[in-house]
Amino acid sequence: MTVAYRILSLLASATEIVHALDLGRFQVGRSHECDFPEEVSRLPICSRPSFRVDGSSAEIDALVKDRLRTAVSIYDLDSHLIRQLAPTHIVTQTQCEVCAVSLNDVERAVRAELDVDCRVIALEPHALSGLWRDIGLVAAACDCEATGAALIRRLQLRMNDIMDAASESTWCPRVAAIEWLEPLMAGGNWVPELIAMAGGENLFGHAGRHSPWMEWDELAAADPDIIVALPCGFDLERTRQEMHWLAQRPGWPRLQAVRQKRVFLCDGNQYMNRPGPRLVESLRIFAEIFHPERFAPTMEGAGWVRFPGDR
Numbered sequence: 001m002t003v004a005y006r007i008l009s010l011l012a013s014a015t016e017i018v019h020a021l022d023l024g025r026f027q028v029g030r031s032h033e034c035d036f037p038e039e040v041s042r043l044p045i046c047s048r049p050s051f052r053v054d055g056s057s058a059e060i061d062a063l064v065k066d067r068l069r070t071a072v073s074i075y076d077l078d079s080h081l082i083r084q085l086a087p088t089h090i091v092t093q094t095q096c097e098v099c100a101v102s103l104n105d106v107e108r109a110v111r112a113e114l115d116v117d118c119r120v121i122a123l124e125p126h127a128l129s130g131l132w133r134d135i136g137l138v139a140a141a142c143d144c145e146a147t148g149a150a151l152i153r154r155l156q157l158r159m160n161d162i163m164d165a166a167s168e169s170t171w172c173p174r175v176a177a178i179e180w181l182e183p184l185m186a187g188g189n190w191v192p193e194l195i196a197m198a199g200g201e202n203l204f205g206h207a208g209r210h211s212p213w214m215e216w217d218e219l220a221a222a223d224p225d226i227i228v229a230l231p232c233g234f235d236l237e238r239t240r241q242e243m244h245w246l247a248q249r250p251g252w253p254r255l256q257a258v259r260q261k262r263v264f265l266c267d268g269n270q271y272m273n274r275p276g277p278r279l280v281e282s283l284r285i286f287a288e289i290f291h292p293e294r295f296a297p298t299m300e301g302a303g304w305v306r307f308p309g310d311r
Helices: 012-020 038-042 057-070 079-085 103-114 128-141 145-167 191-197 216-222 236-242 279-290
Strands: 007-009 027-029 047-049 075-077 089-093 119-123 174-181 184-186 226-229 263-266 304-306
Touching (some): 012 027, 012 089, 012 119, 012 128, 027 079, 145 191, 174 191, 236 263, 236 304
Parallel strands (some): 007 027, 007 089, 089 119, 226 263
């Protein structure tokens, strides 16, 4: 007898894991941030932000901090809709309560409001090893461990191929990855790993640790060879609109990366900030940026662009 799961994903990266495991046909609902693969857009949305998210970097930061002072999460669940969907599995996370609906939110809703008998799968990706673990967790919960193991092997082989090609370069650029523009935040968690694998020297943030706040003076003093802006939740156009927070800083024109035209914008929302199978594409983006002589720009335009756009 074929098991019919009913999977509710409250995390964009989890939705990508579900589909990479060939479980997409079982997904019945999604979060407001789940947008890949394209077919998930037809699924009902079961979460929403608790405030408007179309403000500037500084405004969003202030709203997030204010919300977290008075509430557990910055997102709200549609308990009535979730009850109607009657999921057998709900996938969420414990890694970052800013980025997605938290485990506390879901468990509280399941106990107090939903009245559904389901399994809650909590993902916790602090580093690349966490991605492999999370794929295994989802696969085990849906009785497809062999599929999960095969997926992990394929993704790791693709990453190894990129890493091997990058290692042939004689240049190891000093890289500043910026995950938020005002206030400044450096890339953490898996981002430093990806930078190192792509043949770069990461200047700020540490693998396996949360993204750290930083000061402009630190960035200016480091004077990186390459600056990569990958704001969490922003696409390329939104990132371009917010770059004034950096480009209008005193001393910006004097930075080596600016003078050498080595400032790049990335779609952090789709790639670097989403710990799912497309971290392979994120690694490829870094490799294309760091070593254009070895990597054709297959991700340019979709995953990364130059700033301000001239060559």
